[in-house]
Amino acid sequence: MKLMKLTLAAALLSATTLGAQASELRIALQSDADVLDPDQSRTFVGRIVYTALCDKLVDITPDLEIIPQLATEWSFSEDGKQLTMKLRDDVVFHDGTPFDAEAVAANIDRSQNFEESRRKSELSSITGVEVLGSHEIRLDLADADATLMAQLADRAGMMVSPTAATKAGVEFGLNPVCSGPYKFKERVAQDRIVLEKFADYYNADEYHFDTVSYLPIPDTTVRLANLQSGDIDMLERLAATDLAQAEGDAGIQVASAVSLGYQGITFNVGNGDKADNPWGKDNRLRQALSLSLDRDAINQVVFNGAFAAGNQPFPPTSPWYSKDFPVPARDIEHAKALLAETGFPDGIDLEVQVPNTTIPLQLMQVVQSMASEAGIRISLVSKEFATLLSDQTAGDYTASQIGWSGRIDPDGNIHQFMTTDAGINDSKYSNPEVDTLLNTARTSNNQQTRKESYNAARAILNEDAPIVYLYHETWIWALDSAISGFTPYPDGMIRLKGMKKEEG
Amino acid sequence: MLSFILRRVVIAIPTIILISIFVFTLQKLLPGDPVLAMAGEERDPQVLEFLREKYRLNDPIPVQYLTWIGNALTGDLGISLRTNQPVLELIAQKLPVTIQLATMAMVFAMLIGIPAGIFSAIKKGTVVDYIANVVALSGLSIPNFWLGIMLILLVSVKWKLLPASGYVPLSEDPIRSITVMIMPAFVLGTALAATLMRHTRSAMLSVLSSDYVRTARAKGLVERRVILKHAFRNALTPIVTLTALLFGELIAGAVLTEQIFTIPGFGKLVVDAVFNRDYAVVQGIVLVTAVGFIFMNLLADVAYVLLNPRLRKQ
Numbered sequence: 001m002k003l004m005k006l007t008l009a010a011a012l013l014s015a016t017t018l019g020a021q022a023s024e025l026r027i028a029l030q031s032d033a034d035v036l037d038p039d040q041s042r043t044f045v046g047r048i049v050y051t052a053l054c055d056k057l058v059d060i061t062p063d064l065e066i067i068p069q070l071a072t073e074w075s076f077s078e079d080g081k082q083l084t085m086k087l088r089d090d091v092v093f094h095d096g097t098p099f100d101a102e103a104v105a106a107n108i109d110r111s112q113n114f115e116e117s118r119r120k121s122e123l124s125s126i127t128g129v130e131v132l133g134s135h136e137i138r139l140d141l142a143d144a145d146a147t148l149m150a151q152l153a154d155r156a157g158m159m160v161s162p163t164a165a166t167k168a169g170v171e172f173g174l175n176p177v178c179s180g181p182y183k184f185k186e187r188v189a190q191d192r193i194v195l196e197k198f199a200d201y202y203n204a205d206e207y208h209f210d211t212v213s214y215l216p217i218p219d220t221t222v223r224l225a226n227l228q229s230g231d232i233d234m235l236e237r238l239a240a241t242d243l244a245q246a247e248g249d250a251g252i253q254v255a256s257a258v259s260l261g262y263q264g265i266t267f268n269v270g271n272g273d274k275a276d277n278p279w280g281k282d283n284r285l286r287q288a289l290s291l292s293l294d295r296d297a298i299n300q301v302v303f304n305g306a307f308a309a310g311n312q313p314f315p316p317t318s319p320w321y322s323k324d325f326p327v328p329a330r331d332i333e334h335a336k337a338l339l340a341e342t343g344f345p346d347g348i349d350l351e352v353q354v355p356n357t358t359i360p361l362q363l364m365q366v367v368q369s370m371a372s373e374a375g376i377r378i379s380l381v382s383k384e385f386a387t388l389l390s391d392q393t394a395g396d397y398t399a400s401q402i403g404w405s406g407r408i409d410p411d412g413n414i415h416q417f418m419t420t421d422a423g424i425n426d427s428k429y430s431n432p433e434v435d436t437l438l439n440t441a442r443t444s445n446n447q448q449t450r451k452e453s454y455n456a457a458r459a460i461l462n463e464d465a466p467i468v469y470l471y472h473e474t475w476i477w478a479l480d481s482a483i484s485g486f487t488p489y490p491d492g493m494i495r496l497k498g499m500k501k502e503e504g
Numbered sequence: 505m506l507s508f509i510l511r512r513v514v515i516a517i518p519t520i521i522l523i524s525i526f527v528f529t530l531q532k533l534l535p536g537d538p539v540l541a542m543a544g545e546e547r548d549p550q551v552l553e554f555l556r557e558k559y560r561l562n563d564p565i566p567v568q569y570l571t572w573i574g575n576a577l578t579g580d581l582g583i584s585l586r587t588n589q590p591v592l593e594l595i596a597q598k599l600p601v602t603i604q605l606a607t608m609a610m611v612f613a614m615l616i617g618i619p620a621g622i623f624s625a626i627k628k629g630t631v632v633d634y635i636a637n638v639v640a641l642s643g644l645s646i647p648n649f650w651l652g653i654m655l656i657l658l659v660s661v662k663w664k665l666l667p668a669s670g671y672v673p674l675s676e677d678p679i680r681s682i683t684v685m686i687m688p689a690f691v692l693g694t695a696l697a698a699t700l701m702r703h704t705r706s707a708m709l710s711v712l713s714s715d716y717v718r719t720a721r722a723k724g725l726v727e728r729r730v731i732l733k734h735a736f737r738n739a740l741t742p743i744v745t746l747t748a749l750l751f752g753e754l755i756a757g758a759v760l761t762e763q764i765f766t767i768p769g770f771g772k773l774v775v776d777a778v779f780n781r782d783y784a785v786v787q788g789i790v791l792v793t794a795v796g797f798i799f800m801n802l803l804a805d806v807a808y809v810l811l812n813p814r815l816r817k818q
Contacts, residue, residue, distance in 0.1 A: 032776070034542075035588045042544045115554055118546045173588050189587055189594055190776060191671060191768035217669060217766045221653060226668040229660035386536030386781050393540060393547070405545060424547050 023210035025501065027494060028223045028235040032190050032216035037173035038158035039110055039117040044405055044492065047155065048236065049214055051493045052195055054178035056157040057085065057104070058149060062257070062489050064408055066149045070099065070159060070179070080144025080445045087135040090202045093161035094183040101137040105129045106162035108139070116170055121423065122156040123148075144443045146450060150409030181207045181496065190216060208500045227252060227478055233501060234479040234486070236494065240306035246478045256476045257488035258308050258315050260406025262413065263363070264469040265289070265352060270428035271395030278342065279350055279398055286465035288338035289350070292374035293367060294330040299471055302362050308472040312458060313404075313413040315472040320410040320451065322458040335374035347375030353391065354401040356382040363470070364401055392426045400426070403473075408491060410454060411442050418461065429466035505809070512805060516798045520791075524576075527790040528569050531783055538781035542585050559585065559784075572784075576791060582784035584777075591788035594773060599792075601671055602769035605692065605761065606754040608685050610747070612693030613700055618743065620697070621704025625712060626731060636701065643698030648757070652691045652764035659687060669766040688765040692757050696750050703746050707739035714738075752797070 033046035038054055041047070059069040074085040091099035108129050111119035125148060128140035141148070151157065164177035176184050181204065182195035193214040197207060215232060217223045220239040226232045228249060238246055238254065246252050267286055268275045279285050295309035311327045314320040339348060350371075354364045361382060368378040383391065392400045407413055415438050416422045420430040434457050441453035461467075475492040485498040539555045540547065556562050560571060575582060581591035624636035660668035672681045711717060712735050720734045721727075759771030766772075770789065777785035 034586050037588075040588075042542070042546050115558075116551070118543075118548060118551055120551065121548050171588060188597060188768060189584075189589060190772055215670065215766075219764065219766070222656060222669050222764065222766060225656045225661045226670075229664055229668045231660070231667045231670065384536070384779070386538075386541035386779065389540055390535060390537045393537075423549065424545075 024213065025209040025211070025234070025496070025499070026213045026215060026232040028215050028217045028226060028232045030216070030220075030223070030237045031218055033193060033214070035173035036176045036184070036187070036193070037116075038155045038160060038176075038178075039114055039119050040170075040173060041155060042118060045214075045216070045236075048492070048494055049193055049195075050155065050158055050178075050180070052182040052212055052496050053176060053180045053184060054158040054160065055091070055180045056154065057087075057152045057159070058157060060150075060153050060408055060489070060491065062487060064490065066153055069153075070104075071152075074149075076144075076445060080443075081141045083139040083141065083148065084132070085137050085139070087137065088202065089135045091179050092200055093159075093164070093179045094177045094198055095161050095164050097161045097163045097177075099159060099179055100134050101131040103159060103162050104137050105131055106165070107159050110160070110162075110165055111156055119156045122151045122154075144445055146442055146445050147409040147411040150407065150412070153408055182212055185211070192216075203497075206497045208498075209496065212496065224478065227480065230480070233483060234477060234494075236475070236477055236492070238476040238478045240303040240474070240476065243304060243306055243476065251481055253479050253481045253483070254476060255479065255486060255488040256306070256474050257490045257492075258317050259473045259475050259492060260315075260318075260408065260413070260490050261404045262310055262313055262315070262406065262469050262472050263401070263403035264467045265367075266392070266400045266402055266427050266467050267465075268395060268397050268399070268427055269464075269466050270430060271426060272428075274395055274398060275428065277398060278344070278348065282342050283464050284338045284342050285344075285348065286468060287463075288335040288342075288374060289371055289376055290465060290468045291328060291331045291335040291338070292371045292376060293468075293470070294370060295327055295470060297330075297370075298363065298366050301366050302359070303471070303474075306476065307474050309470075310472045311462075311469050313417075313467075313469065314410055318410070320454055322455045324455060325458055325462050330370070332374050335376075339375050344375070347377055349377045349379065350399060351379050351381055352399040352401055353381045353383050353388055353397050355385045355388055357385075360401050367470070395426075395428070406491075410450075411438075414438060414454070414457070415442055417467070418457070427466045429464070431460060431464065434460055505806075508809065509802070509806065512802050516802065519798060520794055521573075523794045524573060524787070524791055525569065528572070528787060529565065531786055532565050532568075534778075534781070536781055538585060538783055541779075541781040555585075572787060576788075581788035581791070584785050585782045586780050586785075591784050594785060595770075595788055595792050598768060598770045598773045600673075601767060602755060602758050602762070602771060604674060604681070605685060605688055605758055605767060605769060606751065608682070608689035609692035609696065609754055609757075609761075610751065612689050613696035613750070614747065616693070617697035617700025618704050621701040622708055622731065622736060624701070625705045625708035628709065636705075640698040640701045643694040643701075646694070648691055648695070648760050649764050651694065652688070652761065655687050655691065656765075669764075671767045671769075685767075688761050688767055691764070692754065692761045695757070696754065699750065700743070700746065704739065704743055707742050708735060711735045711739045752800075755793075 029045045029048060031045050033049050034041055034043045036046065036049065038050055055070050057069060057071040058066050061067055070088055070091060071085040072088055074083060076083055087101060087104065093099060108123060108126060111117050111123050112126065125141045125143060125145035126139050127142045130138040130140065132138055159179055160172065161177040165172050168175065181198060181201045183198040185194040185196045187193045195212045197210050217226060220242060223235045224238065224242050224246060227235050243254065246254050267279055269280045299305055299307050299309050308315050309327050310316060311325065312321055316327065339345065352364060354360045364380050368380060371378050388400065391397050392402065404413060416424050418425065418429055419435045419438050437453045437457040441450045444450050475488065477488060479486060480501065483499060483501045485500050487495065489495065539552050539561065543552055560568055583590050584594060620636050624633040627633050656668045659665050666687055667684050670684055672684055674681045717730060717735050720730045758769060759775060762769045762771040763775060774786060774789045
C-alpha cells in the first residue's frame, strides 16, 4: 500500500514537473535568416538557427576548444596532411537516412563542388576523402591546415542529409534536412522559422522544448518590449544602451560574451587610384588617427561601457591577442607631432564612409570629434550598407568604417584581410613578410609557432596600420528569468542543450 | 458596357509595360551590387561571378528586362535572391497580411473620424469642437513610428494588455490575429481618422446650413433625425469618395507601420528587398501593385458608370 502511494506520488510529481515546463521557446533575432542551406547560407542569424537544426562534425566550448559532436575523436598525421575522424554510429538524419562516413564524404563533396556553395574556400585544403569504415573517414589535405577543425565546427562541418540534398538540389534550403536536435517545421519569410523536436536525436533527453521559434524583430526597442511583455522568451543582441533597462527588470536576466569579431576603420592603401592620397600612402597619418582616439571613452559614450576597447583583430581577452601592443592610451601631442612630421602641421582632412545606421554614425561622430583635437578633420559620408560595400570592394573610398563578425580560428580574422590579393582584402594591403607570417600561422598545427607568427605579424601591422581597430562587440542576450541553462558563447550562437523554462 | 471595360483594359496594357520598364531601369541605377549585398561577409569572387551568371546580371539591361517580362507573362516572377523562395509565393503570403492591416486601420479611422466630425460640426465653435480639432491635428502631426513605440511601451510592456508585435494569420487563430493587429491598425488609422474627421466636419457644416435641413427642422423633426437621416446622408457622398482614395494611401502607410510592429506584410517585404537588392522581389511587388491599382481603378470606373446612368452614354 505504501509502495503504491509512493508510486502514485512520484507519478503525480513527475506529471506536474512535466506540465510545469514550457514546451515552446520563442527567440527573437535581429534580422531574418537567408536561405536555410548550410552550404549556401551567409548570415549570422542563419547560423543561430542551424545550431538547433544541423549538427556539425565538431563543436566548440565557450573557451573555443574544439570538442566532439558528430565526430567522436580525430587525429592528424605527423605532417598534418591527413585528418582521420571516427564518427557517432547512433545518428540519423531527420528524414531517416543514417549518418555514416559515406554521408560525410557526400557533404564534403557538396560543400566543395556544389555550384552555389559558399563553403568552397573554407574547405579548399581538402584534396581527397577516403571512407575507411562505416563510421571512420580520412581527409587528405594539400598542406597542413590549422584552421580546418574550426571550419568543421561551423557551417562547413554541418551535415545535411545526402538523400534530401540530392533530391532538392538548389532548393534544399526551402526544406532543410539535417541531423540536429530539432527538425524543420515551417518558415514564413520575415515572420518566423519554426523547428520541432526530433524524437530520434541521439541525445534528445537534453533538449527540453517541443518547438523552437525564431522570430526576426529588427528594432531593438521592440525586441526588448516583446520580452518584457512576455511575447518572446529570449532575444539576441540587446542594444548596449538598453542594458540598464533590461537589468532593472526583475523578470529579465541578461547574459553576455565578448564576440570574436571587431570593428574598425579600414584604409584604402592600394585599391585603385583612390589609394593615391596621403592617408593611403603614409602610415604615420593612420597611426596619428589611432593615437588621437580614446578607445575606452568611445566604449563608454557609445556603448555604455558594455563592449570591449580594442586595437587588434582579436579582443584583448583572446589567447591570440599580442600583449606587446596593448590598447594605446590617447596621445594628442604624439598625433600632432606625427602630422607635422608628414608635412601637415596645420591638420589634414579625411573622408570616411560609414553605414547609415545609428550605431556606426554615433561611433564615427565621437571619433570625428576626438580626431579633430589632433587636427584631423574627418568628414563622414554615410551610405546605405550595400552601397558602402560595393564602393569598398571597388576601391572607391579613402577610409571605411566596417567590421567583421569574427571566426573561431584566429586565421579567419586576419588572413583574408591582410595577405596579398586575399578574397576580402579591400584595402589591398600587401607585405610579403606579413604574407609569410600569416601563411605559416595557417599551416602550422603547433600553437606556439602560430602564436609567434601572429605576434610578429602584429608588430608589422601595428606600424603599417591599414586597419585602425576600435572595439569588439559584446553579444548581449536577454532572457525571461524563468529560463535556466543558457550558456553564452563568444560565437554568439544559442545552444539549446540543457535549456529549460519553468512556467510561473 | 463590355466594350467600355475592354477599352479600359487595352489602355491599361501600355501603362503596365511602362511602369515595369521604369522600375526595372530605376532599380539598376541604384548603387550597390545585388550579388555583393547578398554575399555579406562571404565574398568569394568565384561564387559571386557564378551567381551573376546564374541570375543573368551580366546581360545588358534590355536583355535582362525581356527575359524577366517574358517569364512574368507565363506567371513566373523568379525567385528571391536571398531566400530562394518563389516571388509569387512570397507575394501571396504577404498580401493578405497587409490587406487585413489596412482594412482594420480603415475601420478604426471611420469609427473615430466620422462621429468626431459630426459632433464637431454640430457643436461648432464650442469646447467640443476645439477639442476634436486639436485631437485631429495631433493625429495628423504625431509621427507613426513615435506613436507606435509609445503604444508598445505603454500597452504591451507596462499594462501587458496587447502583444507588442508580430502577426498571426486569421485562419490560424482569428481572435489572436485581431488582437495582435489592434495597435498597428490604430497607429495606421489615426492619421486617416484625422483627415476623415476634418472632411466630415466641413461636409456636415455645408449640409447643415442648407435649406432642406432648415425645412426638416421647421417640420419639427427631432434633432437626431435631422442630423443622421437628412444631413449626414447627403454629407456621406464626398466622405465615401475620400475613403476610397485613402485606401491607396493606407497601403503605402503600411510600409512604416509594418516595420515598427514587425508585421510580415507587403510593406516590410518591399523595404527589406530594396535593402538587400533582391531585384526579383522588388520587381514582382511593383508589377503586382501596378496591376492591382489599375484593376481597382477599373472597378471604380465601372462602379461610377453603374451608379450614374448619365456616364453610360459617353
